[in-house]
Amino acid sequence: MPQLGLLHGRAWASLLGKLLRPPGAVCIGAVHSHSQVAEAVLVSQLKPHQEKSNFIIKTPKGTRDLTPQQMVVREKILDLVVSCFKRHGAKGLDTPAFELKEVLTEKYGEDSGLIYDLQDQGGELLSLRYDLTVPFARYLAMNKVKKMKRYHVGKVWRRESPTVVQGRYREFCQCDFDIAGQFDPMIPDAECLKIMCEILSGLQLGDFLIKMSWKDVRHEMVAKKGLAPEVADRIGDYVQCHGGVSLVEQMFQDPRLSQNKQALEGLGDLKLLFEYVTLFGIAEKISFDLSLARGLDYYTGVVYEAVLLPTPAQAEEEPLNVGSVAAGGRYDGLVGMFDPKGHKVPCVGLSIGVERIFSIVEQKMKTFGEKIRTTETQVFVASPQKNFLQERLKLIAELWDAGIKAELLYKNNPKLLTQLHYCENMGIPLVVIVGEQELKEGVIKLRSVASREEVAIKRENLVAEIQKRLSES
Amino acid sequence: MPQLGLLHGRAWASLLGKLLRPPGAVCIGAVHSHSQVAEAVLVSQLKPHQEKSNFIIKTPKGTRDLTPQQMVVREKILDLVVSCFKRHGAKGLDTPAFELKEVLTEKYGEDSGLIYDLQDQGGELLSLRYDLTVPFARYLAMNKVKKMKRYHVGKVWRRESPTVVQGRYREFCQCDFDIAGQFDPMIPDAECLKIMCEILSGLQLGDFLIKMSWKDVRHEMVAKKGLAPEVADRIGDYVQCHGGVSLVEQMFQDPRLSQNKQALEGLGDLKLLFEYVTLFGIAEKISFDLSLARGLDYYTGVVYEAVLLPTPAQAEEEPLNVGSVAAGGRYDGLVGMFDPKGHKVPCVGLSIGVERIFSIVEQKMKTFGEKIRTTETQVFVASPQKNFLQERLKLIAELWDAGIKAELLYKNNPKLLTQLHYCENMGIPLVVIVGEQELKEGVIKLRSVASREEVAIKRENLVAEIQKRLSES
Numbered sequence: 001m002p003q004l005g006l007l008h009g010r011a012w013a014s015l016l017g018k019l020l021r022p023p024g025a026v027c028i029g030a031v032h033s034h035s036q037v038a039e040a041v042l043v044s045q046l047k048p049h050q051e052k053s054n055f056i057i058k059t060p061k062g063t064r065d066l067t068p069q070q071m072v073v074r075e076k077i078l079d080l081v082v083s084c085f086k087r088h089g090a091k092g093l094d095t096p097a098f099e100l101k102e103v104l105t106e107k108y109g110e111d112s113g114l115i116y117d118l119q120d121q122g123g124e125l126l127s128l129r130y131d132l133t134v135p136f137a138r139y140l141a142m143n144k145v146k147k148m149k150r151y152h153v154g155k156v157w158r159r160e161s162p163t164v165v166q167g168r169y170r171e172f173c174q175c176d177f178d179i180a181g182q183f184d185p186m187i188p189d190a191e192c193l194k195i196m197c198e199i200l201s202g203l204q205l206g207d208f209l210i211k212m213s214w215k216d217v218r219h220e221m222v223a224k225k226g227l228a229p230e231v232a233d234r235i236g237d238y239v240q241c242h243g244g245v246s247l248v249e250q251m252f253q254d255p256r257l258s259q260n261k262q263a264l265e266g267l268g269d270l271k272l273l274f275e276y277v278t279l280f281g282i283a284e285k286i287s288f289d290l291s292l293a294r295g296l297d298y299y300t301g302v303v304y305e306a307v308l309l310p311t312p313a314q315a316e317e318e319p320l321n322v323g324s325v326a327a328g329g330r331y332d333g334l335v336g337m338f339d340p341k342g343h344k345v346p347c348v349g350l351s352i353g354v355e356r357i358f359s360i361v362e363q364k365m366k367t368f369g370e371k372i373r374t375t376e377t378q379v380f381v382a383s384p385q386k387n388f389l390q391e392r393l394k395l396i397a398e399l400w401d402a403g404i405k406a407e408l409l410y411k412n413n414p415k416l417l418t419q420l421h422y423c424e425n426m427g428i429p430l431v432v433i434v435g436e437q438e439l440k441e442g443v444i445k446l447r448s449v450a451s452r453e454e455v456a457i458k459r460e461n462l463v464a465e466i467q468k469r470l471s472e473s
Numbered sequence: 474m475p476q477l478g479l480l481h482g483r484a485w486a487s488l489l490g491k492l493l494r495p496p497g498a499v500c501i502g503a504v505h506s507h508s509q510v511a512e513a514v515l516v517s518q519l520k521p522h523q524e525k526s527n528f529i530i531k532t533p534k535g536t537r538d539l540t541p542q543q544m545v546v547r548e549k550i551l552d553l554v555v556s557c558f559k560r561h562g563a564k565g566l567d568t569p570a571f572e573l574k575e576v577l578t579e580k581y582g583e584d585s586g587l588i589y590d591l592q593d594q595g596g597e598l599l600s601l602r603y604d605l606t607v608p609f610a611r612y613l614a615m616n617k618v619k620k621m622k623r624y625h626v627g628k629v630w631r632r633e634s635p636t637v638v639q640g641r642y643r644e645f646c647q648c649d650f651d652i653a654g655q656f657d658p659m660i661p662d663a664e665c666l667k668i669m670c671e672i673l674s675g676l677q678l679g680d681f682l683i684k685m686s687w688k689d690v691r692h693e694m695v696a697k698k699g700l701a702p703e704v705a706d707r708i709g710d711y712v713q714c715h716g717g718v719s720l721v722e723q724m725f726q727d728p729r730l731s732q733n734k735q736a737l738e739g740l741g742d743l744k745l746l747f748e749y750v751t752l753f754g755i756a757e758k759i760s761f762d763l764s765l766a767r768g769l770d771y772y773t774g775v776v777y778e779a780v781l782l783p784t785p786a787q788a789e790e791e792p793l794n795v796g797s798v799a800a801g802g803r804y805d806g807l808v809g810m811f812d813p814k815g816h817k818v819p820c821v822g823l824s825i826g827v828e829r830i831f832s833i834v835e836q837k838m839k840t841f842g843e844k845i846r847t848t849e850t851q852v853f854v855a856s857p858q859k860n861f862l863q864e865r866l867k868l869i870a871e872l873w874d875a876g877i878k879a880e881l882l883y884k885n886n887p888k889l890l891t892q893l894h895y896c897e898n899m900g901i902p903l904v905v906i907v908g909e910q911e912l913k914e915g916v917i918k919l920r921s922v923a924s925r926e927e928v929a930i931k932r933e934n935l936v937a938e939i940q941k942r943l944s945e946s
Binding site: 059064065070072074092094116119138159171179184190276279390393397400411 | 530531532533534536537538539540541543544545547548559560561562563564565566567568569570571572573576589590591592593594596597599601611612614615623628630632644652654656657660661663664667671748749752753754811847848849850862863866867870873874876877878879880883884885
């Protein structure tokens, strides 16, 4: 958004903060923070065979382990997000978890105090990355890359104080898509909005809206383009009344705007953007927001954020809690900050608030009582008889070698009932059973856990039969 | 490996070190390490519009960015590794990048000096994780989990000195699979060996061998089982002569061993393990190694490592460089170190040396001149005429909405040749072309980049035709 895109100091840290950490989330065990406690842990840990009374073992404040259940939800969501990024031609990129401390300096304004520094153990001074945008800009400048469409999924770290902002995570995942390069105006910007819509529609989280910061647009027009404040406010009136796509058309019908050269110039990019999002079929998802204007030091243009719209029931319960689930904006100056000669590479990008989305989806699954399978095992290898471990091992190796996901119990002589219960608990759909009789007849019993039906299959046809059943289900 | 599994202090840090970092790899820009340099960077960075002469922008020493090419190779390898872990019924788990400093204390022996500490910015004292095993044990103890089969793919950090050990990375990826729980002996251990074989076969890196540490086994027999050293050495003779699977049978035919109660007891687990790996069809891949005996403080039993065997040509060039690409072992005491009452959870696991494997595969692809596609774009949207941006945008949105991976140039009026060149450079197989004539006739031209054949397709049939072509290719 070149014409609108030269604001300085319009940042969006708190937006991203709000976006990327679920506001209601509670940190696991985030109570004890004194090094005395840590010392107690140390002392008690190293004497494992003594009785320990004050033993505290935990993850660091503001961090958590992800359980297998959470990992399954996460994997599904990240798959959807990444496949959308790839659908739009993005390349993958990875950067180190830490950067030279100086790389992060003066990029985040007052939020710089939240950066984790590594201890000076000799050598370079390092900090954990605070987002994925600054490392991307550093990569572009370092390798003199002038043009790139990339995505990056990775963790970032921020020393948020859980006592100040309840429930913010200090370690969380970001999913970023960015387009770097000098292009004709508004085409990449519109694609970023399209990507947000595709992802949010795909995730089926309910209705959503993408809000563009009117404050940023106005500041741009007045401070950078020299538009008279009263003309900008005239535009603001339209923004306030109409918000969305009909806005631009109506403004052009107002002679006080359409006959004002400055106003027309200021409106040019907005017009293009609305034209493109209309062609993309997402115009009704875009509107202006009068209160939004936030960000990190490096943002240079209008920023936007996506919010989920509450259902009528939710609106009654907590009318203010429209959750922000994605955000983006232009940062045309950041790469130049790393370039020896200050050469700029204009960039526009977006970040999907996956942590927020994870917790919404988890909550939904809980509400609907959906049981999440934490393994993908397709076949369980069982025997009703003693001394059949050898046969079970031979059989399971056949299945593994055929690419079939299979498990058995690590027990010499497990009871059949124990083995069948395991399948039911873990949601394993098929059981193969080998016993004396089967061995004699050269068959294996194939059992469906759901229907409890069993059929005898010739050993040599077993793999094919299993693959057939799995492909049908 | 319970009977063999109570060694203490037999660690394998240097093995893992060797394993997980490609020895020949060179760190990007790992030359400048003084904070003076960093200060110069700081000063120059913050004055982007001045001429900068001493500007140095780099990743931290021992770290590197992964380019899109590298990311593609990495993704393919990790997919294969993770799908093998899932085939064996493993659940996913994730832990924070840093732990309480005390969690890592006294787990890594003399390698503890390589742990990255975070600066004390108030609150807890934290360290970056050094591997994925200690966080897993911490998770089990913290949540009182007695039984779990999990995999974890993630980065770990070690302050290796590149001046001492040339080319070691300080940030690298680990892929771990572990089985925690009390089970009948040797069944999980054999499955770990099977997994190593499946992954190394699947990756088609050439022939390989898994070597078990004889030193650990001998120490176990003598120090823990009270076997007379001369009997242990008698066993050692067999190890030296035979190495692999025939070993155990032959030993049992030697009356000096088969009539010695201690020897029989000491050999029991070994016998089981060789029986199981034979049933798994991988016995010929396993052998003893007389020099191997390394590890971290927490390892309690025999350790094993997988090495690639050189081809005859390689053997001539560099006969000693058999590369280690996976390692594993038993650590029955680690979880107990975190438990207030010292309750133990026996564990066995393995780690795939993916960094080493990445560089081998990259090298192979370079040698064979394989061009790596860094995007997955299937269709390019082009126009031969001016003022067709609107039509291109409308068309590409249709493709995206149908799940087709599509790109266009962010230019109002690109030349057709430029657009077709882009497809050839990026390896995009199909182009859809819209122009005046096509618009008039209600068709779109579909072009195969390879054959340069073009056919006109009715607009309403375009998506179906593209999907058909993509499914055929």
